[in-house]
Amino acid sequence: DTEVTQTPKHLVMGMTNKKSLKCEQHMGHRAMYWYKQKAKKPPELMFVYSYEKLSINESVPSRFSPECPNSSLLNLHLHALQPEDSALYLCASRTRDTTSTDTQYFGPGTRLTVL
Amino acid sequence: GNSVTQMEGPVTLSEEAFLTINCTYTATGYPSLFWYVQYPGEGLQLLLKATKADDKGSNKGFEATYRKETTSFHLEKGSVQVSDSAVYFCARYSGNTPLVFGKGTRLSVIA
Numbered sequence: 001d002t003e004v005t006q007t008p009k010h011l012v013m014g015m016t017n018k019k020s021l022k023c024e025q026h027m028g029h030r031a032m033y034w035y036k037q038k039a040k041k042p043p044e045l046m047f048v049y050s051y052e053k054l055s056i057n058e059s060v061p062s063r064f065s066p067e068c069p070n071s072s073l074l075n076l077h078l079h080a081l082q083p084e085d086s087a088l089y090l091c092a093s094r095t096r097d098t099t100s101t102d103t104q105y106f107g108p109g110t111r112l113t114v115l
Numbered sequence: 116g117n118s119v120t121q122m123e124g125p126v127t128l129s130e131e132a133f134l135t136i137n138c139t140y141t142a143t144g145y146p147s148l149f150w151y152v153q154y155p156g157e158g159l160q161l162l163l164k165a166t167k168a169d170d171k172g173s174n175k176g177f178e179a180t181y182r183k184e185t186t187s188f189h190l191e192k193g194s195v196q197v198s199d200s201a202v203y204f205c206a207r208y209s210g211n212t213p214l215v216f217g218k219g220t221r222l223s224v225i226a
Binding site: 043056088103109 | 149219
């Protein structure tokens with residue numbers, strides 16, 4: 001099973017709202033990722049967690065706050081977003097096993113609209 | 116640095132036509148190479164992968180061969196179907212660097 005799940009599938013929020021995106025995987029992967037994808041563009045890396053610790057933050061504004069409560073869960077907390085933050089947010093995971101082929105598996109994404 | 120260059124789309128083909136989507140990568144390190152597919156309104160799905168030179172990845176009738184001498188990983192399919200209409204991303208991964216994507220190629224297959 002190579003499934004990464006994400007909830008919600010769609011989210012509409014105002015600029016003053018606080019909301020959270022959730023990602024879950026049960027493949028035992030120890031690296032998890034958040035990406036942002038605008039229309040007709042490739043995914044852009046936002047954050048990387050390795051063994052539940054934040055290892056990469058690609059200069060993402062503080063209105064995006066990631067959290068990794070355990071090895072299976074990854075959250076993205078959203079606060080005071082701007083309309084230009086509207087995008088598809090993708091979660092991915094990868095095993096950190098040295099025998100792996102370094103494959104990242106992606107979830108279906110959350111389509112976020114900021115009004 | 117690490118980069119991936121893939122042919123610009125969109126590509127429009129008739130059903131049962133032969134498909135090639137070109138992809139080249141920078142030769143830094145010994146990257147693993149991937150093709151991901153994104154159907155409308157969905158996330159990315161791994162289509163195929165290759166981890167070393169001369170490896171051939173294949174899935175659902177698609178194939179790509181890791182060519183070190185030409186630093187290429189072109190995607191091919193002998194006979195496309197309408198259901199293959201999607202955006203295809205070539206990507207590379209090396210060591211602990213993030214996954215690097217090409218810009219994506221939109222494929223439309225018409226009946």
